[in-house]
Amino acid sequence: HSKSVSARSAACRVIVHVDLDCFYAQVEMIRNPELRDKPLGVQQKSIVVTSNYEARKLGVKKLMSVKDAKEKCPQLILVNGEDLTPYRETSYKVTELLGEFCPLVERLGFDENFVDITEIVEKRLKQLQQSGCSRVCVSGHVYNNRAINLHDTTHVRLVIGSQIAEEFREAIYARLGLTGCAGVASNKLLSKLVSGTFKPNQQTVLLPESCQDLIRSLDHIQKVPGIGYKTAKRLETLGVRNVCDLQAFPSAILEKELGVSVAQRIQKLSYGEDDSPVTPSGPPQSFSDEDSFKKCSSEAEVKEKIEELLPNLLDRIYKDGRQPHTVRLTIRQFSSTDKWFNRESRQCPIPPHLIQKFGKESSNVIAPLVDILMKLFRKMIDVDLPFHLTLLSVCFSNLKDLPSSKKGSIGFYLKHMSPPSGSGK
């Protein structure tokens, strides 16, 4: 299929980036509609991680401390969002809904998805051409208000893309009650950048002629998705502060500083070029649960925390149906300097006899897992010396499908039956 596309005309992908508005806050407003017209923040520990637009109007910004938020906005209502279950479940409903339109859906975090709609666009373009119809109308905004040229097939493809993006957003609202933004462009980078240009619940299409305007509108290089904190700092040392600096910087020196791979990739990004494919995410590669706290300093406390984390995790794995073959323990040790970003981890294979028991009924898989995790803990920490942890995290990965021999069993069907629909009356 993709071969027929590129054979007919210059390769032009059409990518949609879908970005839900203040996602956690929206989920909470659906769970409790009384919060709908009030300023709402979602709290994790001492941080407001997201707020609705009522709260934003009153000055509550993302990742603000609860203290500052309450000062700015005393009427702010806070709900605890430390348990991600409702957000995770809603998030996958959105991805699955997009998957009904098209198989190429890639998740980015819980609230963003990329969709490669090239094939859908080609199909609609053919239908239009066969019906002799030359009238196509753009849906939503056009970046920089650029004029559309209907004789330019790239323009026409992107306009069709804007219509499909509108259908995505309408479906997400009709079926899940969620609003969001969308950006339509010829690659992932540009679709993501353009989706944020009109902000809540609107969409924007980028025409190729405006690509340089969009990428150069970024005031700092760290705004380029793919250039993170570390790379931005190193670029700063080289005197590279904005996108134009990066475009013009000698590639040879960049390659020496960052390595060929990173240098070439980010320099292409600075021109708005991004040939990375939309890679279908499929089911998750790992399941993890973590908790942060002020202090944990004894083996007994560590064991308690791990025992708190496991039931939720095992439940998620049970519902997923696959079996994990690796388990990992991650810790963060207190340090006054370098306060952030000192995590260590140890992982090991899960013994085969334990793996078998994952899918089964309430067999006690917890006790042996706690044992394994405590051994991993002792590989990192000498428990005879004082220690001070501020985070514990357990992660199951290396997920494998059940052996097919087991899949026809009665247990399998009981487990994966969806509950009866309707009231049952």
Next chain:
DNA sequence: TGGGGTTAT
């Protein structure tokens, strides 16, 4: 600064 995720080395 939370509580998650991914890929590359």
Next chain:
DNA sequence: ATAACCC
């Protein structure tokens, strides 16, 4: 196992 990136 860590380091980088993303939200």
